[in-house]
Amino acid sequence: MTNEEREIIAANSDSIYAHQFTYRCAKLSAGGAIEACRAVVAGQVKNSIAVIRPPGHHAEPYQAGGFCFFNNVCIAARVCQKDFPTKCRKVLILDWDVHHGNGVQRAFYEDPNVLYISIHVHRGGRFYPCTNYGDHKHCGSGPGEGKNVNIPWPCHGMKDGDYLLAFQQIVMPIAQEFGPDLVIISAGFDAADGDELGQCHVTPAGYAHMTHMLMSLAKGKVAVCLEGGYNLRSIAKSALAVTRTLMGEPPDRLFSTEPTAAGVETVQMVIRSQAKYWACMYPKSESQADGVLQKELRGERLHDIYRAWQSKEWWDSFRMTPLFIHRDVLSKSFEREVLATSNYSESRPLLVIFHDPPDARGLPHARTSKLELHNVWVTDVAKSYVEWAVQNDFAVIDVNLPKHVTEENEDETYADPDESSSRSNTTFELATYLWENYIEVHESTHVFLLGIGDAYLGLINLLSNQESCTDRITFLISFVAETPLNRIRRPADEDEVARWFYQHSLIFVARKHGLWDRDRKPRKKFGRLVESAYDDLNEMLVGHREQVMRLLEQETEEWRLAQPLESQIGR
Numbered sequence: 001m002t003n004e005e006r007e008i009i010a011a012n013s014d015s016i017y018a019h020q021f022t023y024r025c026a027k028l029s030a031g032g033a034i035e036a037c038r039a040v041v042a043g044q045v046k047n048s049i050a051v052i053r054p055p056g057h058h059a060e061p062y063q064a065g066g067f068c069f070f071n072n073v074c075i076a077a078r079v080c081q082k083d084f085p086t087k088c089r090k091v092l093i094l095d096w097d098v099h100h101g102n103g104v105q106r107a108f109y110e111d112p113n114v115l116y117i118s119i120h121v122h123r124g125g126r127f128y129p130c131t132n133y134g135d136h137k138h139c140g141s142g143p144g145e146g147k148n149v150n151i152p153w154p155c156h157g158m159k160d161g162d163y164l165l166a167f168q169q170i171v172m173p174i175a176q177e178f179g180p181d182l183v184i185i186s187a188g189f190d191a192a193d194g195d196e197l198g199q200c201h202v203t204p205a206g207y208a209h210m211t212h213m214l215m216s217l218a219k220g221k222v223a224v225c226l227e228g229g230y231n232l233r234s235i236a237k238s239a240l241a242v243t244r245t246l247m248g249e250p251p252d253r254l255f256s257t258e259p260t261a262a263g264v265e266t267v268q269m270v271i272r273s274q275a276k277y278w279a280c281m282y283p284k285s286e287s288q289a290d291g292v293l294q295k296e297l298r299g300e301r302l303h304d305i306y307r308a309w310q311s312k313e314w315w316d317s318f319r320m321t322p323l324f325i326h327r328d329v330l331s332k333s334f335e336r337e338v339l340a341t342s343n344y345s346e347s348r349p350l351l352v353i354f355h356d357p358p359d360a361r362g363l364p365h366a367r368t369s370k371l372e373l374h375n376v377w378v379t380d381v382a383k384s385y386v387e388w389a390v391q392n393d394f395a396v397i398d399v400n401l402p403k404h405v406t407e408e409n410e411d412e413t414y415a416d417p418d419e420s421s422s423r424s425n426t427t428f429e430l431a432t433y434l435w436e437n438y439i440e441v442h443e444s445t446h447v448f449l450l451g452i453g454d455a456y457l458g459l460i461n462l463l464s465n466q467e468s469c470t471d472r473i474t475f476l477i478s479f480v481a482e483t484p485l486n487r488i489r490r491p492a493d494e495d496e497v498a499r500w501f502y503q504h505s506l507i508f509v510a511r512k513h514g515l516w517d518r519d520r521k522p523r524k525k526f527g528r529l530v531e532s533a534y535d536d537l538n539e540m541l542v543g544h545r546e547q548v549m550r551l552l553e554q555e556t557e558e559w560r561l562a563q564p565l566e567s568q569i570g571r
């Protein structure tokens, strides 16, 4: 092959560079993996590490990619199965390279005797190899169903604690149940601390502990094959720690074993999708229902049931009824999202609250994950604000923002909350609709907007887009935990709007919010900010309730004093 031909091939491939010795190097690399694995299976050595390049785990049957030409570990696994059919029937390939080993998954996707487990950064399919092939839903097919386990991190920055958690809760239980005859580690070191491509922080001790755990399988028959890794120092230190462990040295002490929030969520998500394939893994559904029975038993999401109950309860307590909201897309999650007292059009103060559904905390059954209703508690803090406002003769419009919009005939699966940006857009649309149809046209003496959580940005958008807001709104009150802060954007009169905002807002910001990390005092354009002593939105709502009520009282004092005496005595 000429240089020119090689360049053409490289240019038409995905992340491939080739020179005149590439073919020979790739063969040597695959051969190295074969020999390392064969020697272990044959019992010539206890375990082995193959220091080989080019790597292999991205190479698919007919397609080189990601610096890979031949899929070294796949070839080695097959050779061992063929040469030692009784000694080496089942193989575990554990891939801790920071990228998903699409080639390995492809090769054994329908094979019940090769268990592939990959721990990698996935970022919703936006990290190399940039497909959804590495997500947790790909569990193998046909006879290989359940023999493919992806542990896809949603972000970079993963640490020893995350890898340990994945090992202790997923990798080791599954691997022990599978009972391999040989363990091959696809050992990329690009999740190592210091690798700028992987941007994760696995330490040499972390790699040593993972190796140590894997050595308890397959009577210690472990072969380690190098894959990716882009910081030579990190590779060297990590590979040395792995090799020392293989040679019998105990792993070093770990500096930290605390997982990140993303790690905990990913591990739980993977367990939910793998539990049905592994006897050792819980919680799992005990249902034997087929399609027809499943349809019969399909449940309703509790947030829909709760809002339906709430609208009845709030009618009884506060005489609140649903306001008509025109919607192009209808879902039962939206049916009763806006409730109002009947006096919303009268000349009196109006409080409009945008809030999340109430918080439910439950203790699920350990084995079935069923939440029995006596073990579920519902906390609805927004209600105490409504109660106070109604008692003080305010008109109230209450807007519930579902965290997830239930679709027709939806399966009973775990639903992540809708994107926070889409929830602030929903708030913006709803707030604009309410503003144009129910607030601006009426004669409220005061208008208070109260936005909780994701609703905050939607209300800022409303103020940016509706000029009349600044004339009519008395105060914008918000509770913000994680949402980034924003200013009102009206280029024509920026300074004036910023001044108005500072004088007419009270924004409680959680203690953990990134805003407080900076040294500089927060800019006034973000409104009047108050650092809360709490992190949780509900705790903030309770903790600052007095302060908010005092503000509402002060702002409406003149109006209250001007009311006929009997109505004042009546309170």
Ligand SMILES: [Zn+2]
Binding pocket: 097, 098, 099, 188, 190, 227, 228, 229
């Ligand atoms: Zn890699």
